[in-house]
Amino acid sequence: MIKKSVFSLLTLVILASCVSPKVYKELEAKYADLKKENRKLSADYEELVTAKAAAENDYKRTKKAYDEVLAHRDKLQADYNATKANLDNLKSSYDALEKNSSAAIAANSQKNRELLAELEAKEEALSAEITRLAKLKKELEDRSNRVAELESVIAAKDAAMTALKNAISSALTDFEGKGLTVEQRDGKVYVSMENKLLFSSGSWAVGSEGRRAVNQLGSVLGENPDIAVLIEGHTDNVPYSGNGPLTSNWDLSTKRATSIVNILRENENITPENLTAAGRGEFAPIETNSTPKGRAKNRRIEIILTPKLDELSRLLNEQ
Structure with a gap:
């Protein structure tokens, strides 16, 4: 860099001596x-080019997050279904026990309330994951559109x-x-x-x-x-x-x-x-x-x- 600066200075001196100011x-x-x-x-x-690469990387990360949330949602749905089936079984047992023992009925009622509370908590978690999934999906679409727009403009410039x-x-x-x-x-x-x-x-x-x-x-x-x-x-x-x-x-x-x-x-x-x-x-x-x-x-x-x-x-x- 110093050599180039000295060289440039010498060149400017030469130019200044040969051409009018x-x-x-x-x-x-x-x-x-x-x-x-x-x-x-x-x-x-x-x-x-850097923005395009960054946008593509963001797209991949968002897609990965989207897939993970989707799998989590499916797991929550499966848990919800299993809990609901368990609740139905307990209700059937409750009906049978009601005829035989008030103590059993009381215990079953407590268990039933606990399962209902668990079910409500799982429903809330599932709802939150669905909302998060929708947000991630929107971000994924936005980033995908941005990458496509950048690629389109670059392709148009290259074609021109x-x-x-x-x-x-x-x-x-x-x-x-x-x-x-x-x-x-x-x-x-x-x-x-x-x-x-x-x-x-x-x-x-x-x-x-x-x-x-x-x-x-x-x-x-x-x-x-x-x-x-x-x-x-x-x-x-x-x-x-x-x-x-x-x-x-x-x-x-x-x-x-x-x-x-x-x-x-x-x-x-x-x-x-x-x-x-x-x-x-x-x-x-x-x-x-x-x-x-x-x-x-x-x-x-x-x-x-x-x-x-x-x-x-x-x-x-x-x-």
């Missing part, structure tokens, strides 16, 4: 917002993201094998475009083929206004050696991400508030930088599409 502050604010939003979305997603992934893959079919990949993981869709499809070496100007790919992606995003779009620029670890206002890979990656955002903003159906640009420089590689092939993979634009989780947040807040 206004641009630097804007980029710093956008990147901070991006990190905050990314952490929030990841936390929301993890919280949702799968449909989005398929739509993007279909729209970008022409660019298969040209450094473009579309993946779905952790509830998000990742569109990765290698720089060979988008930019010339050291440049942040998008070529005609790359612009066509971004425009076709934008046509899909324009039909999905509830998707947050994060555009990240990445480079390899070869130091930037170009001329002009940029002096580092971080500057270059940020400028390239912003170029993609500017093309997407040309589509009036895309809400600008849903777009975020960020430069990651060489600090988030997906392959080794020790080979030309690995460095080519690391030089990329990564577009991360995230569904808005307002409905899931509402369900979690109702817990």
